[in-house]
Each structure stands twice: as structure tokens, then as C-alpha cells.
Amino acid sequence: MARYTRRKFLQASGAGLAGILASHHAPVFAQQSQVHWIKWNDFVPASDELLRKSLLPEAMKALGIKINLETVNGNDLQPRVTSAIQSGTGPDVFMLFNNHPHIYSSSAVDVSDVTSAIAKAQGGYYNVAKANTTDGKHTLSVPWAVIGAEIAYRKSWFEEIGYSKFPETWQEYHDAGKKLKAKGRPLGQTLGHTFGDAPTFSYPYLWSWGGKEVDEKGKVVLNSKETLESVKFMQTFWKDAFDEGGLAWDDTNNNRAFLSGTISATLNGASIYIETLRKPDQYQTEKGTRMRDDIRHSPLPKGPKGQFGFHLFQSHMVMKYSKNQKPAKEFLKWIHTPANYEKWFVSQKGYSTPPTAQWEKHKMWDEDPVMAPFKIAAKLGLSPGYAGPPNRKSAEVLTKYIITDMYAKAVQGMSAEEAVKWAAEEVSKVYTGT
Amino acid sequence: MPAARSSRILEREDTLAFWLLFPTFALLALFIAYPFVRGVWLSLTNATVGDPGHFVGLRNFTKIFDDSIFRTAALNTFVYTAVTTVFKLALGLWLAVLLNRHFRGKSWVRAFILLPFIIPTVLSTLAWKWMFDPTFSVLNWTLFKLHFITGRINWLGDPELAMASIMLVNVWRGVPFYAISLLAGLQTISPDLHEAAAIDGANRWQRFWHVTWPLLLPVTMVVVLFSVIQTFADFQLVYVLTGGGPANATHLFATYAYQIGIGTGLLSEGAAISLAMFPALLLVVVFQLWYIRRVENR
Numbered sequence: 001m002a003r004y005t006r007r008k009f010l011q012a013s014g015a016g017l018a019g020i021l022a023s024h025h026a027p028v029f030a031q032q033s034q035v036h037w038i039k040w041n042d043f044v045p046a047s048d049e050l051l052r053k054s055l056l057p058e059a060m061k062a063l064g065i066k067i068n069l070e071t072v073n074g075n076d077l078q079p080r081v082t083s084a085i086q087s088g089t090g091p092d093v094f095m096l097f098n099n100h101p102h103i104y105s106s107s108a109v110d111v112s113d114v115t116s117a118i119a120k121a122q123g124g125y126y127n128v129a130k131a132n133t134t135d136g137k138h139t140l141s142v143p144w145a146v147i148g149a150e151i152a153y154r155k156s157w158f159e160e161i162g163y164s165k166f167p168e169t170w171q172e173y174h175d176a177g178k179k180l181k182a183k184g185r186p187l188g189q190t191l192g193h194t195f196g197d198a199p200t201f202s203y204p205y206l207w208s209w210g211g212k213e214v215d216e217k218g219k220v221v222l223n224s225k226e227t228l229e230s231v232k233f234m235q236t237f238w239k240d241a242f243d244e245g246g247l248a249w250d251d252t253n254n255n256r257a258f259l260s261g262t263i264s265a266t267l268n269g270a271s272i273y274i275e276t277l278r279k280p281d282q283y284q285t286e287k288g289t290r291m292r293d294d295i296r297h298s299p300l301p302k303g304p305k306g307q308f309g310f311h312l313f314q315s316h317m318v319m320k321y322s323k324n325q326k327p328a329k330e331f332l333k334w335i336h337t338p339a340n341y342e343k344w345f346v347s348q349k350g351y352s353t354p355p356t357a358q359w360e361k362h363k364m365w366d367e368d369p370v371m372a373p374f375k376i377a378a379k380l381g382l383s384p385g386y387a388g389p390p391n392r393k394s395a396e397v398l399t400k401y402i403i404t405d406m407y408a409k410a411v412q413g414m415s416a417e418e419a420v421k422w423a424a425e426e427v428s429k430v431y432t433g434t
Numbered sequence: 435m436p437a438a439r440s441s442r443i444l445e446r447e448d449t450l451a452f453w454l455l456f457p458t459f460a461l462l463a464l465f466i467a468y469p470f471v472r473g474v475w476l477s478l479t480n481a482t483v484g485d486p487g488h489f490v491g492l493r494n495f496t497k498i499f500d501d502s503i504f505r506t507a508a509l510n511t512f513v514y515t516a517v518t519t520v521f522k523l524a525l526g527l528w529l530a531v532l533l534n535r536h537f538r539g540k541s542w543v544r545a546f547i548l549l550p551f552i553i554p555t556v557l558s559t560l561a562w563k564w565m566f567d568p569t570f571s572v573l574n575w576t577l578f579k580l581h582f583i584t585g586r587i588n589w590l591g592d593p594e595l596a597m598a599s600i601m602l603v604n605v606w607r608g609v610p611f612y613a614i615s616l617l618a619g620l621q622t623i624s625p626d627l628h629e630a631a632a633i634d635g636a637n638r639w640q641r642f643w644h645v646t647w648p649l650l651l652p653v654t655m656v657v658v659l660f661s662v663i664q665t666f667a668d669f670q671l672v673y674v675l676t677g678g679g680p681a682n683a684t685h686l687f688a689t690y691a692y693q694i695g696i697g698t699g700l701l702s703e704g705a706a707i708s709l710a711m712f713p714a715l716l717l718v719v720v721f722q723l724w725y726i727r728r729v730e731n732r
Binding site: 078079081082085086103104105106107191192193194243244245246247248249250253256257260262320392395396399400401405408409412422426429 | 483693
């Protein structure tokens with residue numbers, strides 16, 4: 001064994017240090033690029049495991065970079081991005097929800113080079129993806145996925161009250177909900193301050209009646225006959241058909257309520273159904289059969305002005321303060337390569353719908369007919385601020401929960417007229433900046 | 435000789451005082467004064483996340499005073515602080531008087547009393563959230579089984595009940611602080627005074643009112659001062675329990691400032707909302723410190 005004396009060590013380390021100082025460069029092993037990626041804790045935990053155990057090691061090998069994945073609660077992404085931007089340091093790649101990229105647009109690196117290649121190769125982005133990630137001049141983030149929001153419902157319970165097919169209109173849904181609530185099986189819906197299930201219900205519900213926060217030119221038009229009608233309908237609908245605890249629910253309450261058999265239907269991502277697939281024997285119906293066989297999915301019913309959807313949208317922003325912008329973009333290109341992205345997409349089992357059209361044809365959608373409605377969720381979805389142009393104002397209205405609160409106030413006893421007036425004033429303040 | 439010179443310098447009282455106080459001053463400047471000045475500046479600009487903005491005078495303040503949610507949050511904060519302080523003081527004092535007696539296992543009971551105060555707020559509040567859960571509330575279950583209720587109580591979904599619920603949790607968490615601090619105050623009161631009063635024929639209530647209470651007052655005022663400041667700026671409890679909902683019914687200054695500053699990215703407006711509580715707190719602090727000084731000089 002070679003002896004390594006103190007003198008030799010000092011000589012070697014001294015020379016090495018002198019070399020580093022003279023060349024102004026750290027040795028190669030310390031220069032390896034690192035990309036810090038922060039995303040939400042996936043509601044399908046298997047997908048985060050796949051990233052950690054297999055996809056990211058592959059990416060690191062292929063790109064010669066180090067990737068640190070950090071996962072946090074979805075509601076914690078905004079505080080993290082705000083403090084990172086203000087301090088000028090933090091993760092290189094941020095997952096953002098819905099139209100939030102518009103809020104942080106001044107801190108975003110233009111990623112059009114990444115997105116144009118993906119769009120070209122994968123059949124083009126859906127409108128919702130474009131609206132949420134581009135501001136007309138720049139591409140603020142790379143669309144990642146859409147968490148389709150569909151109504152999960154108990155097929156047998158709806159059949160018992162005479163609905164062999166899921167209600168197609170709000171009137172029918174009201175009627176069904178009333179009958180179900182009378183049997184102690186109300187509909188479940190949050191009208192609380194929570195990022196997912198609250199706006200994905202309140203926005204499309206408003207749109208389906210013809211209400212909008214702004215028109216095509218961005219003029220505030222919320223205080224309209226259509227909005228008022230939607231609020232009035234909601235007041236009786238809520239009392240007659242819904243579990244009134246929903247006013248305090250977050251994104252997880254309806255999952256628990258549905259799985260424990262206290263509600264008959266709720267708007268949600270596919271996580272309820274996927275949970276029953278994961279633990280088929282734990283979740284049972286009152287008859288002792290597997291609950292998973294009694295769950296079906298449906299889009300939200302139609303209103304007088306049509307049928308709409310708003311689905312939780314996710315994209316990744318490369319931050320301007322990042323010193324690793326190039327490897328961060330390389331990584332996003334790599335993970336969106338069909339062969340790599342497919343592995344992640346399949347692990348989601350339909351919980352996530354990709355943002356480009358090509359994936360509608362994927363064979364995964366044929367595996368389970370219960371998941372089929374999620375296939376085109378992203379295609380039919382609109383972004384908040386519809387029918388106006390995408391901008392940070394609509395993101396502000398969304399993060400202030402104004403539309404959701406309009407309905408919450410009305411079902412709590414405020415008159416429909418007052419609730420609409422209040423919401424319209426709040427929306428106007430946001431759009432005029434006063 | 436330098437060593438001799440430096441020791442001579444340190445012998446001068448004013449220099450020594452300066453150097454002894456310097457670390458405290460530096461810490462206060464760094465962690466209190468700088469963030470405060472920065473917050474004031476931020477509230478006078480139109481800064482948003484990633485954009486330092488420019489000076490706009492008092493525009494943010496006129497904007498928030500015109501904001502109905504801000505007005506609700508302001509009213510909520512005052513009601514929340516006033517109601518919980520009264521309950522915390524009454525219950526805390528009661529508990530302190532009880533704990534001041536001699537009984538077996540006294541030290542154990544005193545240690546356990548502190549538990550709500552020791553457990554991290556977020557953790558205990560999550561447990562309360564579960565107890566108030568709209569569907570699976572253990573409180574509802576118990577009341578139902580005891581035949582006190584027939585339907586569900588919507589603890590966090592009803593605006594008034596939600597306010598009452600967050601106040602309840604705040605009182606639960608705050609009472610130990612009052613109890614232990616007041617207990618420490620009680621123990622400094624000499625038993626001779628009580629004995630003398632008893633010999634003079636004072637009954638229990640009279641002994642409390644004429645002996646204990648006046649001697650305990652300075653401690654009580656300090657405890658109330660700390661508690662009011664903390665309660666006024668409370669955040670974690672409301673954020674975890676209701677997030678300010680339903681429909682903004684339970685927002686306090688701090689949670690609304692957070693929603694606007696962090697959620698919506700309007701940093702300047704968020705700073706203005708948090709600064710709006712400053713004048714009220716300043717008044718409380720000035721009044722109480724004046725009162726304490728008056729009591730002490732009596």
C-alpha cells in the first residue's frame with residue numbers, strides 16, 4: 001500500500017488549489033450543472049416515485065447534469081416562487097398552476113425554443129395551454145399536463161333514483177341531487193379557498209350560463225343577466241342538493257367524503273377512482289361490493305349557453321435568476337421527448353392529460369373505459385379570464401377567489417343581486433387597477 | 435502598549451456601554467428596523483413579484499380602505515383579539531389561582547397545562563381542523579351520540595361559526611401562557627399579606643380583590659400586552675383552519691396580506707395591509723406601557 005504522508009498531501013493540495021486559483025475555474029467535477037426542479041406532490045404518488053427512481057437518473061445520465069427534484073404541497077408553490085423571485089435565488093425550474101405564469105412573467109425565461117419543437121412534433125398545443133403560457137410576445141412556461149376535472153359519481157345510486165344516464169343539464173342534475181340528498185346522499189362540492197376543485201367548478205358553471213368576467217376585448221361584463229341567473233339557480237341548487245359542509249372543504253375533503261360513501265357525486269380529478277383501483281378491497285359499497293366498479297365519470301352538465309370545462313393546468317417556468325437556464329431547458333426538452341414523457345404519462349393512468357393533441361390517440365386511453373372522459377379534458381378546457389385575452393389580471397381574479405366567493409356568499413344568504421354586484425366590483429377593481 | 439490602551443478605553447463607562455449594547459442594536463437594526471423600513475417603503479410603491487415598481491404615495495392605502503374584504507379583515511382582527519383576550523385572561527387567571535394551591539401531583543399538572551402552548555401551532559391546529567371536519571367531525575359525532583344535536587354543525591363552513599371556531603382554538607392555545615405567567619406573578623405575593631388580611635376579617639373574594647389583584651396587575655398588563663400583539667398578528671391558525679374562508683369571512687390582517695402579497699403577487703398592497711395594523715398596535719402598546727409605569731410608580 002502506498003504511504004501518503006502529510007507532506008505529500010500538502011504538496012498535492014497546495015498545487016491543486018494554486019491551479020484552481022490561477023485558472024479561475026473550479027475543477028470539472030465541481031462544475032457539473034445542477035438543475036433544481038420543484039413541483040407539487042403528485043396525487044398519484046407512483047409518478048413521483050417513477051421520476052425519482054428511474055426517469056431522473058436516466059436524464060442525468062443522458063444530459064450529464066445533476067437534477068434535484070423537490071416536491072411540495074400544491075398550495076405552497078406560490079409562496080415558494082414569490083420568495084425565490086424576490087431573493088433572486090431558488091429552484092431553476094418551477095411548476096406553476098393555471099394562468100399563474102402571467103403573474104411571474106417578468107421573471108420568466110422565454111422558452112419558445114422548447115415549446116415550438118414540442119408543438120411541432122406532437123400535434124400542437126391545445127388552446128388552454130397556449131392561453132396560460134403565452135402573453136402574445138413571449139412563451140412564459142412549458143406546458144406539462146392538465147388534471148382533468150370530471151364528476152365522479154356512484155352509478156348505482158343515480159340508477160336508484162331513475163337516472164340510468166348521468167344528468168345532462170343543470171336542471172336535471174338539480175333534480176337528481178335533490179332526490180339523492182333526500183336519501184342522505186348529497187352531491188359534494190367545495191366553495192372554499194382552495195386551488196383546484198373550487199375554481200374548476202365555479203368558472204365553467206358561470207360560463208355555461210353565459211356569464212363571463214370580461215368580454216373578448218377585456219371589458220368587465222360580470223354583472224349581467226346571465227351571471228345573476230346562474231347565482232339564483234345556485235342558491236336553491238346548493239340547499240336542495242349539496243352537502244353544505246362544502247363551504248369549508250379543501251381539495252382533499254371531497255375525496256374522503258366520496259370514498260367513505262357520504263356523497264354521491266363530486267367534481268374531481270381522477271384521484272378518487274385511482275385510489276379505489278389501488279386499494280380495491282378497502283373501499284366498498286354499502287352492499288359489500290367493490291366501490292371501484294360503481295364509479296363513473298362525466299363532464300359537468302350543460303347550461304343554457306353550453307357545456308364548459310376548466311381543468312387544473314400545470315406548466316414549468318425556467319427562472320430568469322437561474323444560472324442553469326441552458327441545462328434547465330435541455331432537461332425540459334428531454335423529459336418532453338415522447339419516449340420519456342410517455343413513461344410518466346402512463347404512470348398517471350389518465351389522471352393527467354397531456355397538453356398536446358397527439359396523446360389522444362395513445363392506447364392507454366383504451367385500457368379503462370371509466371377513464372375515457374378524461375382523454376379530451378384538455379381539449380375542451382378554457383382558461384380563467386375567458387372570453388378575454390390571457391393576462392395577469394385574470395390570474396389575479398383567480399387567486400383572489402372572487403368568482404368562487406360570489407357563489408359562496410350567495411348560498412350563505414346574501415341576495416343574488418348583491419353577490420353579483422360585489423363580485424363585479426371586485427373584478428372591475430382588478431382590471432382597472434384601482 | 436495597545437493592550438493597556440484598549441483596557442483603558444473599556445474602563446470608560448460610555449464606551450463600554452456602547453460595545454455591550456452594540457450586538458443588540460445590530461440585531462434589532464437587522465431583523466426589526468430594516469424589515470420594517472423596507473415594508474413601509476414597499477407599501478408606498480406599486481411593486482409586484484419580480485418588479486420593484488416605483489413610488490406611488492399612499493395609493494395602496496386608499497385602495498385597501500376601499501376594499502370590502504380588507505374592511506372585513508380589519509373588523510375580524512379587532513373582534514378576534516378582543517374576544518380571545520378576555521377569555522384567555524379570565525380562564526388563565528382562574529387556572530393560575532387554582533394551580534397556586536397545594537395539591538398532590540402539582541408539578542405534573544403544571545407541566546401538562548403547558549402542552550397546548552408547547553405543541554407547534556400548525557400541528558395542533560391540524561388536529562382541530564380534523565375535529566371541525568365538515569364530514570367527519572369528532573365533535574359532531576360526540577354531540578350527536580349524546581343526543582344534543584340531530585343534524586351536523588357546519589363548524590368551518592358557516593361564517594359566524596367559523597369565526598367562533600378559530601377563536602376557540604386561539605383561546606385553547608393561549609390560556610396556558612396566561613396561566614403560567616400569572617402563576618409566576620402569584621407566587622411572588624407574600625402569604626403574609628393574605629394572612630394579615632384574613633386576620634382583619636377579609637373573606638376570600640375580598641382577599642383576592644384587595645390583595646391579590648392589585649399586586650398581580652403589573653404582571654397581568656405585561657402578559658396582556660404580549661398576548662394582544664401576538665393575537666393581533668395571528669396567521670398560522672386561521673391559515674390552517676379556514677384559509678380566510680368561507681368567502682373571506684375569517685380573514686385577519688395577516689392572512690389577507692398573505693393572500694394579496696403572496697397569492698396574487700401584489701407585494702406593495704400586501705405590505706400596506708400588514709402595515710395597516712401598525713397604528714392600532716402602537717396605540718395598544720403605548721397605552722399599556724403608560725399604564726404599567728403608572729401602576730409601578732404608585
